[in-house]
Amino acid sequence: MKTHYPVIISLVSPGILVERLHYGPYSHYWWQLSPLLPAESKKDEKNTYFPIRVNQKTKATLNNHEFTTTIVVGNKDNNNFLPGYVCQCEAIVEIANDPTTAISEVYSKVFATETRYSGLLIMGWNNENIIKELCDDVSFISQSFLLDKIKIFVYGTGYSSHTDWFHAGPGYKSSLLYKFNENKQALFVSKIEEDFSCILKIYQDQILKSTIKGKNPIDVWKTLGLIKKFNGNQLFGVENYVIQSLNKKQKVLTCSPQEWKNPSIMESLFDFHLKRRTTIMYTENYKFNIRELRAWNAFLHAVGAHNVTPWSNDDECQVIF
Structure with a gap:
């Protein structure tokens, strides 16, 4: 046996x-x-x-x-x-x-x-x-969903006031696989930039073949002229209700200094800006990495604690938030 x-x-x-x-x-x-x-x-x-x-x-x-x-x-x-x-x-x-x-x-x-x-x-x-x-230190876990037979893979989220984009905003990123030149498989990468422009990049054989820039996802995909069965919002992935929820969660939380004593508000701000991006306990000689400094920078701005350093930029020691 x-x-x-x-x-x-x-x-x-x-x-x-x-x-x-x-x-x-x-x-x-x-x-x-x-x-x-x-x-x-x-x-x-x-x-x-x-x-x-x-x-x-x-x-x-x-x-x-x-x-x-x-x-x-x-x-x-x-x-x-x-x-x-x-x-x-x-x-x-x-x-x-x-x-x-x-x-x-x-x-x-x-x-x-x-x-x-x-x-x-x-x-x-x-x-x-x-x-x-x-998954312990992952700030965003990617998601995917099917649009008919096309898998939309979302690996970044962002919020904006654009209702016609279903509140997607800068930082939003997604991709899908579809046929392109010579009917060969290509990678279509969608992004919303900081200036709110919408970008579609097409890679084939690990080479960037085309870049299309437009004022919104629908215009971008209209310019490309592929997969006409769906509109640009659908192909970007922003119309999906699960993705909408994730994008809306990226709406930046803020408060005023007068609200610092409210534990519920401060805990929400901590969870949003710092919880998954920083170390909870710091040793005396701890060295912050760039990611942590950016997180603290965003947190301090969100709670209204900025422009508070008591020295000028010309001083030898600088802490700029």
């Missing part, structure tokens, strides 16, 4: 988020659909993701041998925009485009067998505690 050995998975390192990958044009390759969907996600018919983090490393004990799998930038096809998976057992190392292939190829060479293991299992992606750790 064949012996079935238990599979023991441990997270060696959660890895890191990389802005240009997880929130850039090719971001939809760097998020994994969670197999552990919470009840509210199923009810709202939205898809919940967690990040595929660079340098995430897991250790799996299979048949009394240790296998480590690490996520790297660049895969077997030498595509530097996509994740790769490096699996190692003793002196045997393989890189693959997906974790299932990586672990299975190494296991095959170690034991001379065709046994295959699930990449989700080996990476710990079906483990609730590991997924929670991978």
Whole structure:
């Protein structure tokens, strides 16, 4: 009778988020659909993701041998925009485009067998505690939904007073895959810029093929002249009711100094501006990173605490908010 050995998975390192990958044009390759969907996600018919983090490393004990799998930038096809998976057992190392292939190829060479293991299992992606750790410091978790057969992937949100955009605003980013030149698949990336211009960039074979700029999403897609079955708001993704809700949550919360003693207001401001972007406890010699400084900058402006430094910009010591 064949012996079935238990599979023991441990997270060696959660890895890191990389802005240009997880929130850039090719971001939809760097998020994994969670197999552990919470009840509210199923009810709202939205898809919940967690990040595929660079340098995430897991250790799996299979048949009394240790296998480590690490996520790297660049895969077997030498595509530097996509994740790769490096699996190692003793002196045997393989890189693959997906974790299932990586672990299975190494296991095959170690034991001379065709046994295959699930990449989700080996990476710990079906483990609730590991997924929670991978999402622990994520400021925005990407979402997706289907527009007929087209998947709209939303990886940034923003608020504005534009009711004709369903209150989407600067910072909003989404993408979809569709056919372009020579009927080949292309990546269509939509953005709303700080000046409220709407941008659509089209990438094919990892090359930027076209950029269209317009005053609103509908004009942008009319100019392109593709997927005429849907309007620009739908193709940007801003019309979807779940995405509308996420955009509206980005409406900046503010208060006056007279409201600083109101714990409910201050807690809401803390949650909005600081909770997921800063360290809760600071040591005496703690060094702030740029992300944290920006978060504190936004928080202080929101509560009306700006232009309060008692020295001029010419002084040696400067703290500018």
